[in-house]
Amino acid sequence: MPTVPFFHVDAFTSDLFSGNPAVVVPLRSWLPDALMQSMAAEHNVSETAFFLPVGAGHWHLRWFTPTTEVPICGHATLATAFVLATELGEAGPFRFRTASGQLGVEREGDRFVLDFPANTPRRLSGSQPGLAAALGAVPREVWKARDWICVFDSAETVRALAPDHGRIAALAGSDCAIGPARVIATARGDDGLHDVVSRYFAAAVGIPEDPVTGAAHLQLVPLWAQKLGQEALVCHQASARGGTLWCAMAGERVRIGGHAILYSRGEAMLPGG
Structure with missing residues (x-):
């Protein structure tokens, strides 16, 4: 064999x-x-x-x-x-x-x-049907690149999310969607060690919650670099397994260590x- x-x-x-x-x-x-x-x-x-x-x-x-x-x-x-x-x-x-x-x-x-x-997101205006219900919390902002990006007021809220993965898998795409809907939840870091906290949900492609997602940070780093006014970011993905990514903008590209x-x-x- x-x-x-x-x-x-x-x-x-x-x-x-x-x-x-x-x-x-x-x-x-x-x-x-x-x-x-x-x-x-x-x-x-x-x-x-x-x-x-x-x-x-x-x-x-x-x-x-x-x-x-x-x-x-x-x-x-x-x-x-x-x-x-x-x-x-x-x-x-x-x-x-x-x-x-x-x-x-x-x-x-x-x-x-x-x-x-880099995959720079754009901010969406108005409510996005189904996102809050799927995540179980209302985001402060919603952005879109390849994936939906839901920005919350606190890292604690992101860590506490208990999403409905069936609802996430059923979410409709948008004019810039590529493939099935996937959702990033994110907030500014709150522990003095990490600039950014996130979680990633992709039940539609067979991954209810991805533990640590490089492709998500191609979207998150341009967003948070602009929000925080810094090119280098230490990011933490707050899944059950967890992981750390040392990220930086480099022109139109993102470096992820x-x-x-x-x-x-x-x-x-x-x-x-």
């Missing part, structure tokens, strides 16, 4: 059982899309990353949630760079060809730093052969 190696990595954390788990699968050639989707469903973590080399220092990278392929993913890109550096002996910098264009990761000390395009730690390595059995 044919096999492929895999690595289970916790990203945006230095501690096991926190941050956001990703499974990273190095390939020599692409597997059928349906098989990669089945493997992602079997792994049942936020994203499974599949990659293969396309030249020196360059790889082709794709990401799958348990239910669908997604065009961009931060934590699984960080996990892939971590595996390349610590398990496969690659020195970096790392360049990835993806559905969202070329993405980069560099190693800076014990952090891996993503270089991704974080740690990672290996949980397990193994071989996946493939059908056929």
Whole structure:
């Protein structure tokens, strides 16, 4: 029976059982899309990353949630760079060809730093039907980029949210929606350590609450950099697992730094052969 190696990595954390788990699968050639989707469903973590080399220092990278392929993913890109550096002996910098264009990761000390395009949100006027009911709290402001962004008055409110994931999955999109509705809840940090606190809900793509979300911060960092008048932000995603992201605006791009730690390595059995 044919096999492929895999690595289970916790990203945006230095501690096991926190941050956001990703499974990273190095390939020599692409597997059928349906098989990669089945493997992602079997792994049942936020994203499974599949990659293969396309030249020196360059790889082709794709990401799958348990239910669908997604065009961009931060934590699984960080996990892939971590595996390349610590398990496969690659020195970096790392360049990835993806559905969202070329993405980069560099190693800076014990952090891996993503270089991704910013996704600047726009503020919406008027009420947004269903958002408050889905989240169980009324946001002070609602913004929109790829995702809905609900700004609350306090980090405590964000941490205490108990959303109705069915209602979130059923939310209608807007003129700038890309794919199913996903919702970010956010507030200014209140602990003296973090500038920004957030949570991320994406039941429509098989992730009721994503533990730590790089793609969300491509939208949050431009918003909070403007609100707080600072380019560099320390962000905390206040899920049950939790994670920290060191972020900064860099022109029209966002740099997101974080740690990672290996949980397990193994071989996946493939059908056929």
